[in-house]
Amino acid sequence: MAATDLFARRATLTRSIRLLSEFRYEQSDPARFYGALADDTAAMVADLWQGATGLSPNGRTVLDVGGGPGYFAAAFARHGMDYLGVEPDPREMHAGPAVTDHTGRYVRASGTALPFADGSVDVCLSSNVAEHVPHPWRLGAEMLRVTRPGGLAVLSYTVWLGPFGGHEMGLTHYLGGARAAERYTRKHGHRPKNDYGSSLFAVSTHDGLEWAKSTGALIAAFPRYHPRWAWWTTRLPGVREVAVSNLVLVLQR
Template sequence: MAQSVWADGEAYEAYVGRWSRLVAGDFLRWLDLPSGLRWLDVGCGTGALTAAVLAEADPAHVTGVDPSAGFLGHARDRVGDPRASFEVGDARALPVTDDGVDVVVSGLALNFVPDPPRAAAEFVRVVRPGGVAAAYVWDYAGGMAMMRHFWSAAEALDPAAAKLDEGRRFPLCRPDALHALWTEAGLEAVAVQPVVVPTVFADFDAYWTPFLGGQGPAPTYVASLAETDRAALRDLISSCLPVEADGSVRLTARAWAVRGTAAR
């Protein structure tokens, strides 16, 4: 099967980027950090968390790092704030000096890093002593309802689709795994918190259309299907989704957030 694609900022926004904005605000309120800090947003993607930091945390500066130049272009256009800058970079080798920031955060990205412990070690390297390292990831295994409905239908029609299901592929997207990752990286006062947001679609087409954008495992899988198989998948999902009397589809999405403090 085709590899997941991450490059088109507009398609990603329609797919899950818009829900990330809701999580970002709750995440930052949970962190409750003072103004005037230097922030690093690792795996910043289209800039949802970076924009939230600028709007809610009053930073001195925030740097967004992401391996996708396409996503970074979208982030630059979206943010347009002199306190923000963006660089192409890898979470496993961050383009930041030791102790270079006060806060390092990551939204919905750590599970896609091939070596999460190495990324966590980089977070510890770049954050100053006493600084905060924090992240959040979708609970693909149980709390991300839009994905669970999709993969349940896909696997019913094609058992081979199971190997693409994020809930199976990403054990990091669970509270115990996140807590262990932060603790083993040497961070202190580690805490994990659920963040639940509504994901409301006006109708079934509003739910289904973002899966046609080619960004991420599920849309990439849809793009790999023959038209008849794609139609069968669409029809099965349509028959299983909870639809309100007004035609809307009202689901929820849960993310797990983790935070820790660098040793002084």
């Protein structure tokens, strides 16, 4: 069985529309948005694990790099997985249920210098973090390092030239990242949370695929939010930079 076989059955147009409809709540109702995203992510990781290993995800350790305020912990617990969240920003750690929900464990640390031993977790996940760090492939290398042989590193990130590359700046990022940030500041009176050049960077599909291939561990790559019949966009240079939107790289040590 290929790693993506189980998840491919879940990757329907109905799912894509449902997730897309939740994106509009990211700023106004983060609990709703991140709760829906967490449920979908935990199901995806569980499917990828079972597809790649043939084993149940129950009892497996998941290290979530950039896990934020803990919305993902309960979702992974429902799949029987042992959750460990890593977040460098104390404001993010206290922005949601992590401080009151005792599901999972949490560590304050940088994703590019993880305080864990080599081969210490079954799954290392990074969901929508790589575009927020200046050295995304250093993050990827750390994820692989802490993943045990046979385990999975699942790195998912927003592609800069896709429609959501500008995050809350909307489609103005096509004018250029710095210009979009200045335009947002003039309109709202404050800098965007995802500020180009400091907390948001231009990450391409091409660079992610090239890095993943260079590790020798890549077993799957697909657009995270697309239905299965649209996964072919990942294979088209140029087109994929706009069409993929969010790329998932699945690596197995």
